[in-house]
Amino acid sequence: MTVISVPDIAARAKAAFDTAQATLPAGQAADDARNEALSLIRRKLVESEPDVKAANAKDVAAAKEAVSAGKLSPQLLARLDLFVKNKWNDMLEGISSVAALESPLDKCLWAKRLAAPHRESGAGELDLYRLTCPIGVLLCIFEARPEVVVNIATLALKSGNAAILKGGKESTHTSTLLARLVSEALSESKLPADLIQSVESREQVAELLTEDKYVDLVIPRGSNELVRSIQRDARMPVMGHADGLCAAYVHSDAVEESTIKGVVDSKIDYPAACNAVETLLVHRSQLTKLWPALATALLDANVELRCDPESLEALDKVPGIAPRAQQVKVAVPGDFYTEFLDLKLAVKTVSTVQEAIEHINTHGSHHTDAIFCSPLASPSNPTTSAAAVNGHSSTQTQEHEAASQFTRAVSSANVFVNCSTRFADGFRFGLGTEVGISTGKTHARGPVGLEGLVIYKYVARASGSGPHTASSFSDRTRSFAHSALEQEYPAFDLPRPPAQTAPNNAAVNAAPHLTDSLSKSSSEPYLYSQDVHVAGYEPLIPPTLLLHETPLTEEARRTIARGRGEASAVISGKDDRLLVVVGPCSIHSPEEALDYAKRLKDAMPQWPGLVVVMRAYFEKPRTTVGWKGLINDPDINGSFQINRGLKIARQLLIELTSRGVPVACEVLDTISPQYTSDLYSWGAIGARTTESQLHRELVSGLSMPIGFKNGTDGGPQVALDAIRASAQPHAFMGVTAQGLAAIVRTTGNADLHIIHRGGGGKTNYDAAAIRKSADAMSAQGRQPSIMVDCSHGNSQKDHRKQALGVQAICEQLQAGERAITGVMIESNLGEGNQKMPANGDLSSLKRGVSLTDACIDWDTTVKLLQQLNEAVLARRKLSKASS
Numbered sequence: 001m002t003v004i005s006v007p008d009i010a011a012r013a014k015a016a017f018d019t020a021q022a023t024l025p026a027g028q029a030a031d032d033a034r035n036e037a038l039s040l041i042r043r044k045l046v047e048s049e050p051d052v053k054a055a056n057a058k059d060v061a062a063a064k065e066a067v068s069a070g071k072l073s074p075q076l077l078a079r080l081d082l083f084v085k086n087k088w089n090d091m092l093e094g095i096s097s098v099a100a101l102e103s104p105l106d107k108c109l110w111a112k113r114l115a116a117p118h119r120e121s122g123a124g125e126l127d128l129y130r131l132t133c134p135i136g137v138l139l140c141i142f143e144a145r146p147e148v149v150v151n152i153a154t155l156a157l158k159s160g161n162a163a164i165l166k167g168g169k170e171s172t173h174t175s176t177l178l179a180r181l182v183s184e185a186l187s188e189s190k191l192p193a194d195l196i197q198s199v200e201s202r203e204q205v206a207e208l209l210t211e212d213k214y215v216d217l218v219i220p221r222g223s224n225e226l227v228r229s230i231q232r233d234a235r236m237p238v239m240g241h242a243d244g245l246c247a248a249y250v251h252s253d254a255v256e257e258s259t260i261k262g263v264v265d266s267k268i269d270y271p272a273a274c275n276a277v278e279t280l281l282v283h284r285s286q287l288t289k290l291w292p293a294l295a296t297a298l299l300d301a302n303v304e305l306r307c308d309p310e311s312l313e314a315l316d317k318v319p320g321i322a323p324r325a326q327q328v329k330v331a332v333p334g335d336f337y338t339e340f341l342d343l344k345l346a347v348k349t350v351s352t353v354q355e356a357i358e359h360i361n362t363h364g365s366h367h368t369d370a371i372f373c374s375p376l377a378s379p380s381n382p383t384t385s386a387a388a389v390n391g392h393s394s395t396q397t398q399e400h401e402a403a404s405q406f407t408r409a410v411s412s413a414n415v416f417v418n419c420s421t422r423f424a425d426g427f428r429f430g431l432g433t434e435v436g437i438s439t440g441k442t443h444a445r446g447p448v449g450l451e452g453l454v455i456y457k458y459v460a461r462a463s464g465s466g467p468h469t470a471s472s473f474s475d476r477t478r479s480f481a482h483s484a485l486e487q488e489y490p491a492f493d494l495p496r497p498p499a500q501t502a503p504n505n506a507a508v509n510a511a512p513h514l515t516d517s518l519s520k521s522s523s524e525p526y527l528y529s530q531d532v533h534v535a536g537y538e539p540l541i542p543p544t545l546l547l548h549e550t551p552l553t554e555e556a557r558r559t560i561a562r563g564r565g566e567a568s569a570v571i572s573g574k575d576d577r578l579l580v581v582v583g584p585c586s587i588h589s590p591e592e593a594l595d596y597a598k599r600l601k602d603a604m605p606q607w608p609g610l611v612v613v614m615r616a617y618f619e620k621p622r623t624t625v626g627w628k629g630l631i632n633d634p635d636i637n638g639s640f641q642i643n644r645g646l647k648i649a650r651q652l653l654i655e656l657t658s659r660g661v662p663v664a665c666e667v668l669d670t671i672s673p674q675y676t677s678d679l680y681s682w683g684a685i686g687a688r689t690t691e692s693q694l695h696r697e698l699v700s701g702l703s704m705p706i707g708f709k710n711g712t713d714g715g716p717q718v719a720l721d722a723i724r725a726s727a728q729p730h731a732f733m734g735v736t737a738q739g740l741a742a743i744v745r746t747t748g749n750a751d752l753h754i755i756h757r758g759g760g761g762k763t764n765y766d767a768a769a770i771r772k773s774a775d776a777m778s779a780q781g782r783q784p785s786i787m788v789d790c791s792h793g794n795s796q797k798d799h800r801k802q803a804l805g806v807q808a809i810c811e812q813l814q815a816g817e818r819a820i821t822g823v824m825i826e827s828n829l830g831e832g833n834q835k836m837p838a839n840g841d842l843s844s845l846k847r848g849v850s851l852t853d854a855c856i857d858w859d860t861t862v863k864l865l866q867q868l869n870e871a872v873l874a875r876r877k878l879s880k881a882s883s
Contacts, residue, residue, distance in 0.1 A: 106133075684755060
């Protein structure tokens with residue numbers, strides 16, 4: 001094996017960076033190439049998960065032996081395991097999140113006109129632009145946590161940089177393998193494979209710290225000792241990341257419940273993390289009020305308290321504390337300078353917020369510190385005092401005073417008010433992931449995401465044919481304008497500077513023409529506002545990334561194509577079988593869905609007169625509120641992990657179709673089809689959305705047969721109108737597979753039919769209702785094609801009455817009715833439905849029972865499908881006899 005020298009490693013990284021800068025196209029095309037590389041990296045990691053687990057197990061086993069021998073701290077062991085606390089999945093999700101972020105490169109931070117055109121000399125405008133650009137080659141050094149390899153590689157690539165990675169010796173097997181997998185994935189991409197390099201020894205790092213001709217920035221993650229030694233030896237800039245010596249201060253007006261939960265979470269959510277709280281500062285007035293309850297909660301969580309004399313004395317008479325005396329100890333001075341990385345907490349009493357600030361600034365590491373005080377007013381309703389709402393008598397000014405003083409004076413990268421210190425994290429900040437948390441006072445502080453890995457350059461553009469010389473300004477031939485550019489931009493492609501938004505009153509005053517339209521009186525104008533009711537935006541994985549990571553199998557392709565072809569033939573009257581869409585009202589458990597699919601697949605040969613498609617509904621319309629389906633809330637706990645829901649749904653659909661079971665959906669959301677529509681053989685538009693223009697336009701471009709349900713009043717006209725509209729071409733606003741807004745142009749969808757689902761308190765599966773819709777379709781020049789939904793309005797919300805609908809359909813089929821081409825039945829493994837567990841405990845759910853509409857059970861399903869099959873065969877026999 002060839003050994004590469006350290007200078008060669010650095011030179012390769014620099015050459016790869018220069019090559020990428022010179023050869024990648026500008027703008028979106030370059031970002032697409034980087035995103036494609038990230039997708040390949042994620043896919044390579046997913047495919048290699050067993051190998052990574054094996055490598056990580058070796059590191060963990062060796063670390064456990066080192067801990068037993070006293071050669072390694074237990075805290076490092078906790079950071080080393082890549083497959084605990086969902087770290088592996090979070091790492092993979094971080095790749096997708098970063099890919100979904102807007103590129104930080106080539107952004108115009110500001111633009112300024114230095115000089116106006118000079119007619120006499122022929123010189124045109126002289127304009128100056130500040131544009132973002134990559135830093136270059138990053139040397140990233142970290143300890144123990146192997147996932148950092150992927151985090152840093154992801155951010156480095158997305159921000160246009162190269163990176164040389166060095167992990168801790170404790171994670172050698174895992175880190176080395178991860179770095180190799182990243183390089184292998186890069187070799188399949190449009191980016192140079194040498195953009196990501198790795199080294200394994202401290203000696204190599206020491207040599208790299210002298211290679212300032214190649215390495216542009218060093219990012220160390222680890223102990224103060226590590227950071228200080230690198231800062232001492234490096235010839236290039238160092239982005240410092242000190243220990244996570246974080247503090248929480250409980251102010252005199254702190255609210256008990258939210259403070260206790262916030263402090264406890266800050267300590268126990270992940271004690272080995274650098275953003276876990278290590279020091280608790282308690283206002284003296286709280287020693288007899290909030291402190292006893294807070295101490296009890298911490299002790300209940302197995303936290304060891306190291307208290308100063310005052311906080312210790314305050315616990316003497318607290319019930320339940322005495323039996324746990326071994327958990328309460330007297331603090332020594334060194335405790336307030338210690339990053340425990342364990343269930344230990346130093347506690348100190350302070351008299352004022354200023355004393356708390358002084359302690360944090362002199363004892364802390366400038367990482368993350370929090371104050372817990374009275375509730376703050378909502379920014380969306382700033383005129384209302386949150387303190388008053390919560391029963392406090394303080395004014396808004398008094399209420400904000402401690403928080404304002406704390407956030408101004410604490411000299412830390414992250415300063416929080418009334419929330420856990422654990423929020424100091426790149427993923428939680430919406431940065432995708434992070435290369436580390438910078439505690440130095442450089443261009444990047446706090447969690448360092450993409451923005452922290454770019455710098456800027458100045459680009460001057462001189463137009464016209466005349467000269468632009470400094471001497472022409474010195475001799476006063478020309479004069480500087482130094483005016484902000486807002487309307488004029490260069491001829492070559494440079495991004496616009498961001499718009500400057502004035503404060504509310506200033507915005508109105510600066511635009512008098514707005515005052516008339518935004519106010520009823522000149523003395524009290526209404527103030528323009530935007531996104532008042534939006535809590536936040538989170539990156540959504542681009543469809544093309546998810547499709548690339550979860551590709552179709554060949555068997556799935558065959559199943560989908562067969563399902564679409566057979567469904568189309570049935571609804572067009574070319575196939576005399578009956579299309580039966582059957583399955584759960586909604587899927588909440590992939591394992592139960594696979595069980596149902598296996599039974600359905602095994603039973604299909606019994607029904608030669610049926611084309612059976614399984615309901616695989618992941619989105620549910622709600623009349624008011626409720627669980628909206630697996631895509632929207634896959635964990636069924638209100639966490640709304642939509643990216644995860646999309647992935648689970650797509651993986652399950654691939655598994656179902658790979659097993660030979662075609663699937664059906666309700667098209668509810670107008671964006672989600674880009675993620676899953678390639679997997680469905682048939683779809684429905686629900687009664688609430690049949691009238692929607694958006695859904696009619698969307699259907700006109702879908703590649704599968706679609707049924708429109710009648711309106712909630714039971715009448716067929718809105719569905720007939722929808723069929724007519726969706727058969728025509730349309731142009732509308734939508735999104736591409738890359739997740740970009742686009743104008744979508746469609747050709748129209750001919751594979752359409754109506755679904756009778758009842759409504760208005762009545763059923764509509766009787767012969768008269770069927771014949772009415774059939775005649776209306778014939779009048780439109782369309783082949784009559786009607787599916788009957790035996791649930792919903794046709795079952796009067798009683799799942800057992802679906803059998804009555806099936807009976808009526810069978811009678812019509814046996815009489816020769818050909819307008820009925822399909823049936824829909826809501827069916828599950830078990831009968832009925834069940835409520836969401838009030839305590840969020842999903843283990844209490846009954847297996848195979850619906851969380852939404854009630855369903856018939858499996859045995860009843862088999863009986864009804866057998867009846868339908870026999871009725872179709874009887875119709876076929878009657879047709880042959882009559883011909």
